[in-house]
Amino acid sequence: MAVRGRLVGSAVSHWGADPWAGGSWSLIGRHGTPRDRTTLGTPVGDRLRLAGEATHPTRAGMTHGAYEQGLAAAAWAADLGHARVAVVGAGMAGLAAGRALAERGVEAVIWEARDRIGGRTAGVDVGGGAFDLGANWLQQYDENVLARLAEKLGLTMVITDFNDPLVLNGEPVPDGLEDELRDRLAAAAPGASMTDVLDDLLRAPGRWTPAEIHRFVDAEIVMDTGAPLSWLSARHGFEPGVGEGDRWIVGGYRLLTGHLADGLDVRLNRPVRRIRVEPDGVVVSGDDADLRADAVVVTAPVPVLAADGIAFEPPLPQAHRTALSHLGAGRVEKVVLRFDERFWPEHGYYRVHGPADTCMSEWLDATVADGTPTLVGLFAGSWLDTLWTGPDADIASRAAGVFRAAVADR
Numbered sequence: 001m002a003v004r005g006r007l008v009g010s011a012v013s014h015w016g017a018d019p020w021a022g023g024s025w026s027l028i029g030r031h032g033t034p035r036d037r038t039t040l041g042t043p044v045g046d047r048l049r050l051a052g053e054a055t056h057p058t059r060a061g062m063t064h065g066a067y068e069q070g071l072a073a074a075a076w077a078a079d080l081g082h083a084r085v086a087v088v089g090a091g092m093a094g095l096a097a098g099r100a101l102a103e104r105g106v107e108a109v110i111w112e113a114r115d116r117i118g119g120r121t122a123g124v125d126v127g128g129g130a131f132d133l134g135a136n137w138l139q140q141y142d143e144n145v146l147a148r149l150a151e152k153l154g155l156t157m158v159i160t161d162f163n164d165p166l167v168l169n170g171e172p173v174p175d176g177l178e179d180e181l182r183d184r185l186a187a188a189a190p191g192a193s194m195t196d197v198l199d200d201l202l203r204a205p206g207r208w209t210p211a212e213i214h215r216f217v218d219a220e221i222v223m224d225t226g227a228p229l230s231w232l233s234a235r236h237g238f239e240p241g242v243g244e245g246d247r248w249i250v251g252g253y254r255l256l257t258g259h260l261a262d263g264l265d266v267r268l269n270r271p272v273r274r275i276r277v278e279p280d281g282v283v284v285s286g287d288d289a290d291l292r293a294d295a296v297v298v299t300a301p302v303p304v305l306a307a308d309g310i311a312f313e314p315p316l317p318q319a320h321r322t323a324l325s326h327l328g329a330g331r332v333e334k335v336v337l338r339f340d341e342r343f344w345p346e347h348g349y350y351r352v353h354g355p356a357d358t359c360m361s362e363w364l365d366a367t368v369a370d371g372t373p374t375l376v377g378l379f380a381g382s383w384l385d386t387l388w389t390g391p392d393a394d395i396a397s398r399a400a401g402v403f404r405a406a407v408a409d410r
């Protein structure tokens, strides 16, 4: 039988291997609490402050959390009367900080390691269309400050209902299981991991079957975190965000980051290796140049900081280092697939179980962007170790095979 829908273009992310990300978004490990996020974002004296999504106490892991933390860091530096501020990183937090500083009349110089702006928002052109390999949705839409900016810019946005995915194969998650699991996670002992709580539930599963429990965990926890469950905090590993009002931007996040970067002094290909705080200023050092300023705002992601990707002199305070050790990042990868023909039912968002147990993927139908049949797939879990190997074209073709098989199973 002929295969319907020929793949005519693709793009593949590699967040797990990206040296400037080290994963997808920050998460709280079993020994951590949300206080670690606040501690990490607490200014270190009057000249150094860490910002970025990981420092937001309630909106971590999301672009609007990063943006808000960039604004907070800019206000801190401007209120202290600094005239020239270095910003490390041109992702959402760094761009927000740079723009807010400029608006307060403070000179801001942004050093970015990559050859592009946007950080973990990563626009990609595939077959004439613009899509996202990083952040896709404006989450918590009604209370999302970036959503207000997108509206002001007149961007076109499309609603996704994460609470109503079309499950292409396998059974949907049964009602009531989420509530029960959330209650158990909230009541978990400090220091307990997700695995500890799940093992308890599986030992006495009550009215649920083990298969239902595993399916729920794959769909709601593994897909939302991409982290090992034995590391992830039971109490704090399931943070708010997804399913509270989500819209994606036609044309991609670059429409926001491009606007924010307009007119700013952003220097690309400038990885920061060392930051020295002196009594009368800071010295930010790259491979072959120094940047002097009155203060510095650092927005590098948690895995970069935890791996000592930037050497701080003097070292970060013990409280900050402890907070860093309690946080981490999972791995969620994305693929954009363009086809010559649409071969799937219309729904908007899809969940696929398989090809084996614990293999989960979720899919956005992005065809509305320009009329060309397009899917954006999200993958997480241990099967990435075998799925995400070899050339990108092979990964894309394997990912397309997963979706095709699920459609064929219906």
Ligand SMILES: Cc1cc2nc3c(=O)[nH]c(=O)nc-3n(C[C@H](O)[C@H](O)[C@H](O)COP(=O)(O)OP(=O)(O)OC[C@H]3O[C@@H](n4cnc5c(N)ncnc54)[C@H](O)[C@@H]3O)c2cc1C
Binding pocket: 013, 015, 020, 021, 023, 024, 025, 051, 052, 053, 054, 060, 061, 062, 063, 064, 066, 088, 089, 090, 091, 092, 093, 094, 111, 112, 113, 114, 117, 118, 119, 120, 121, 133, 134, 135, 136, 137, 138, 139, 270, 271, 272, 273, 299, 300, 301, 304, 309, 310, 332, 333, 334
């Ligand atoms: C696959 C995926 C899907 C996602 N989906 C969503 C979503 O739908 N909605 C949502 O709200 N969020 C989503 N997120 C999370 C969101 O992308 C991030 O929370 C947000 O973009 C983080 O912004 P940031 O400025 O804190 O960090 P980043 O965007 O990581 O910016 C930090 C910048 O610092 C640079 N940098 C790092 N180290 C150095 C150094 N030593 N010197 C100089 N520069 C350095 C990096 O290159 C980067 O540009 C997703 C993320 C991923 C990966």
